[in-house]
Amino acid sequence: MKPIIIIGAGLAGYTVAREFRKLDKTTPLIMITADSGGFYSKPMLSNAFAHGKQAEQMITHSATQMAEQLNATIQTNTHVNGIDAAAKTVTTDNGVFEYEKLVLAVGAQPIHLGLKGEAADQVLSVNHVDDYAKFRAHISSPKNANPVRVTILGAGLIGCEFADDLAGAGHSVTLVDPSSRPLAALAAPTLSANLQTALSARGVTFHLNTVAETVTHGANELRVTLADGNTVEADVVLSAVGLRPDLRLAHVAQLKTGRGIVIDTSGLTSAADIYALGDCAEYTSLADGSTHTLPYIAPIMTAGRAIARVLTGENTVIDLKPSPVLIKTPSYPLALIPPAPHIVATGKWLDETTATGRNICRFYDADGLLAGFGVSPHDNAIRQELLAGLGQAVSTKADTATS
Ligand SMILES: Cc1cc2nc3c(=O)[nH]c(=O)nc-3n(C[C@H](O)[C@H](O)[C@H](O)COP(=O)(O)OP(=O)(O)OC[C@H]3O[C@@H](n4cnc5c(N)ncnc54)[C@H](O)[C@@H]3O)c2cc1C
Numbered sequence: 590m591k592p593i594i595i596i597g598a599g600l601a602g603y604t605v606a607r608e609f610r611k612l613d614k615t616t617p618l619i620m621i622t623a624d625s626g627g628f629y630s631k632p633m634l635s636n637a638f639a640h641g642k643q644a645e646q647m648i649t650h651s652a653t654q655m656a657e658q659l660n661a662t663i664q665t666n667t668h669v670n671g672i673d674a675a676a677k678t679v680t681t682d683n684g685v686f687e688y689e690k691l692v693l694a695v696g697a698q699p700i701h702l703g704l705k706g707e708a709a710d711q712v713l714s715v716n717h718v719d720d721y722a723k724f725r726a727h728i729s730s731p732k733n734a735n736p737v738r739v740t741i742l743g744a745g746l747i748g749c750e751f752a753d754d755l756a757g758a759g760h761s762v763t764l765v766d767p768s769s770r771p772l773a774a775l776a777a778p779t780l781s782a783n784l785q786t787a788l789s790a791r792g793v794t795f796h797l798n799t800v801a802e803t804v805t806h807g808a809n810e811l812r813v814t815l816a817d818g819n820t821v822e823a824d825v826v827l828s829a830v831g832l833r834p835d836l837r838l839a840h841v842a843q844l845k846t847g848r849g850i851v852i853d854t855s856g857l858t859s860a861a862d863i864y865a866l867g868d869c870a871e872y873t874s875l876a877d878g879s880t881h882t883l884p885y886i887a888p889i890m891t892a893g894r895a896i897a898r899v900l901t902g903e904n905t906v907i908d909l910k911p912s913p914v915l916i917k918t919p920s921y922p923l924a925l926i927p928p929a930p931h932i933v934a935t936g937k938w939l940d941e942t943t944a945t946g947r948n949i950c951r952f953y954d955a956d957g958l959l960a961g962f963g964v965s966p967h968d969n970a971i972r973q974e975l976l977a978g979l980g981q982a983v984s985t986k987a988d989t990a991t992s
Pocket residue numbers: 596597598599600601602621622623624631632633634635667668669670694695696697715716717747835838866867868869883884885886887915917
């Protein structure tokens with residue numbers, strides 16, 4: 590019997606493997622991964638200081654333990670270089686493997702900014718526990734005085750979470766972003782302003798409406814020159830400007846791609862017996878057939894369960910439900926359902942502050958229907974209440990219209 594092969598051992602690869610094994614205990618399962626295959630929760634990387642964790646402490650199970658748990662063979666430190674969809678083989682550093690069905694869970698790659706300056710190659714990014722280990726080694730380098738000066742490029746989800754975590758640990762953080770506010774792509778203006786106030790109170794310095802252009806060596810530090818003429822001195826520079834789905838294998842296999850690897854509602858790519866999920870995938874909506882990359886955990890869980898069933902021969906669809914993005918900024922914790930970018934210009938945000946001081950921002954589309962929200966602080970009850978109102982003309986105690 591030819592095996593099921595999963596490429597990638599991040600949360601997407603391991604979720605589909607685990608779900609598959611709940612349904613089928615015996616079909617041969619091979620996982621192939623370029624990394625060492627240790628299981629860890631990637632969202633923990635941006636609040637590791639708050640949890641008092643070093644990089645190595647975040648790996649809860651080694652590849653050997655995972656292989657045993659999943660009754661699988663895990664080829665670690667093995668790079669897949671090619672896929673032959675017609676012959677149903679994958680080519681790796683360690684030889685060629687035949688598959689019955691193949692799952693791509695190859696994740697995304699950090700976007701590189703093309704910065705100028707002789708120290709541009711010193712800029713770090715964190716999208717893996719190994720990257721985090723390198724980042725922490727720079728933070729704790731004996732050549733740095735304490736507090737360590739960290740400049741973060743990008744005030745989106747990951748940049749803001751790292752800023753709060755590092756500032757909470759006593760480091761001196763500067764956030765740089767081309768937008769006029771943090772979390773501009775995700776949050777209502779009022780919530781961005783409140784987050785900025787909370788992070789500033791933690792000691793974070795903001796340089797907004799500008800970008801980094803050049804990184805050079807100073808006497809004992811890095812010097813980041815901004816487009817607005819300012820210069821920031823830093824011991825460590827972290828780029829958090831976003832990720833791009835990894836399409837390299839999809840291109841080799843000539844799969845249909847958009848921003849990500851396009852999959853239908855059952856997780857199937859444009860090639861027979863090849864599936865995809867996670868940060869590399871572009872999901873198709875059951876509701877209207879539109880496609881979206883969704884680089885979050887909740888879609889991985891839903892897609893992992895569905896694809897596992899499809900791998901056993903069951904006819905199943907990936908039924909993605911709206912799930913709030915939780916921003917792990919303890920200074921101002923947020924739960925967000927951002928409105929779709931194409932409706933932002935035609936709808937409006939309405940803000941409410943409850944008697945208990947909770948900020949709720951609701952986004953109404955041009956038809957007056959609830960199409961997004963943000964709330965801080967939040968708990969399960971308020972998240973469920975707001976979710977239940979999506980698509981409805983909910984009456985609110987809104988007191989301010991912000992856009
Ligand atoms: C700092 C941080 C904080 C986050 N916080 C949250 C959060 O709070 N909530 C949330 O919902 N989401 C969060 N996310 C996003 C979430 O963690 C990701 O969506 C998810 O972990 C992606 O998993 P993945 O398995 O698709 O990709 P990855 O974890 O990137 O795994 C890809 C795997 O593919 C392997 N691979 C790639 N190419 C090859 C190849 N050619 N050959 C062999 N192996 C290959 C890699 O080695 C790796 O094992 C966060 C992300 C980051 C970076």
